Amino acid sequence: MTVETPRIGIVGIHGHGASHVRRALALEERGVARLVAVADPTPPAPGALPAHVVHDDDAEGMLARGIVDVAIISTPIHTHAAIAAAALDAGCDVLLEKPPTATLDEFHALEVHAAARGARAQVGFQSLGSEAVPYVRGLVADGAIGEVLRYGATGAWVRDDRYYARAAWAGRRRMGGVVVADGALTNPLAHASATALALAGMQRADDVDGIALDLFHANDIEADDTSVARFALRDGRTLTTAVTLCAAQREEPWVEVVGAHGTVRLYYTLDVVQLVRGDGRPPVTRAFGRAPLLENLLDARAGRAPLAVPLAETGAFMRLVDAVMAAPEPRAIPAEHWTEAVDDAGRHRVVRGVEAALHDALRTQRTFTELGAPFIC
Structure with missing residues (x-):
């Protein structure tokens, strides 16, 4: 690992969030990124995460540590806008589960927020x-x-x-x-x-x-x-x-x-x-591959690809x-x-x-x- 290796934090690690944890750990094994923090009111099971991964009860605590470059937000829909805005304020790029917000007004506000921070915001429509x-x-x-x-x-x-x-x-x-x-x-x-x-x-x-x-x-x-x-x-x-x-x-x-x-x-x-x-x-029937959205976000950070979503x-x-x-x-x-x-x-x-x-x-x-x-x- 080098200091340039993106540091990942995940907000919401149970339910669908568990799939984000698995993907982040797989990227860590490949040396592509490093999972450094998670936030969830329900802690991870003992031994479920490497010892270096810190746990906080909420996004505020995780972001306050200042150790996250990429924040994955996998929480209830009505919490998306506030957590995403806080992650952008903390200097993070964001992978935000769908729908990105609960209302169109929140969506437009988040667009302005991301643009003002010069940050990347990817939405978790995997099919795209x-x-x-x-x-x-x-x-x-x-x-x-x-x-x-x-x-x-x-x-x-x-x-x-x-x-x-x-x-x-x-x-x-x-x-x-x-x-x-x-x-x-x-x-x-x-x-x-x-x-x-x-x-x-x-x-x-x-x-x-x-x-x-x-x-x-x-x-x-x-x-x-x-x-x-x-x-x-x-x-x-x-x-x-x-x-x-x-x-x-x-x-x-x-x-x-x-x-x-x-x-x-x-x-x-x-x-x-x-x-x-x-x-x-x-x-005529054909099958295709798919670019995982977290990897695509990391590629976009490195200038290797545009954001998929x-x-x-x-x-x-x-x-x-x-x-x-x-x-x-x-x-x-x-x-x-x-x-x-x-x-x-x-x-x-x-x-x-x-x-x-x-x-x-x-x-x-x-x-x-x-x-x-x-x-x-």
Whole structure:
């Protein structure tokens, strides 16, 4: 190790934060970076971290030590803005989990803050580090599917009762008057919209002219678990996202670009692209690699690469978060339209016919209400 080796601090080391700890330690083994500090009200298990890693109960204590160059923030959504601003004030570059903030006002304030500090702020949309994203953009630009007609994104996932019991903020829109925004569109399936916006090249806040929303929940939560968002994009095209956490079983989420002569579909958790042409030729499927966002941030610090997911390029997604929170409260799906399943995925609610409704929403660019989906009647 040399004095130039970036020193990493992680705020939030349990849950998803544990994956950041593992990655930082792997980089330390390679001599690329050094994990020096963590912050979490729940300490690490004895022996879980090397002896040189210091622990503080909160970000304030960790940052006050002045030993961190890169701060990873993996905490509840409503805490992101304040912790990220404090890390920037402490002279750190930041890897901030998605969504970057809970509100659009916080997002714009954080943009100004980062620019004033001359700091790098990377947002943790892992799918945007995939080599598949520029590949799909290239296919579309080269005319492989003809004129682009529309964009779509969908995910049909299962979330059991333990998921909503994992934290006080889980499944909440607000808590104690503070925006939490823990709904299907804005947190677990946030990558769907963010990846589709990236394929469309519409990632900044002013790339979105408006968003129509249809928000529902089958679970006993405040936030949405079954929803449609229809983006009106600056170029006149439409992007429709249709998602649920109440599927019978998990399906791989995907985003697509539909053209006059074919469709390109990206299974974004797998980094797999499928090209289907309208002339009857067999589909072409390719798998791609992915640049981990922490490594990319370190490369950007060293001048070897641009940031994969700079803060400014998540503004269009933040328009979605803002619209969701400005919308009326999600409507409850009547009990006669869902069942409670107990299987390998745990105890979870299944909305009857939701998978077909998701596909219909994408195909027609209509919301569940506009479709007259049976489960909302």
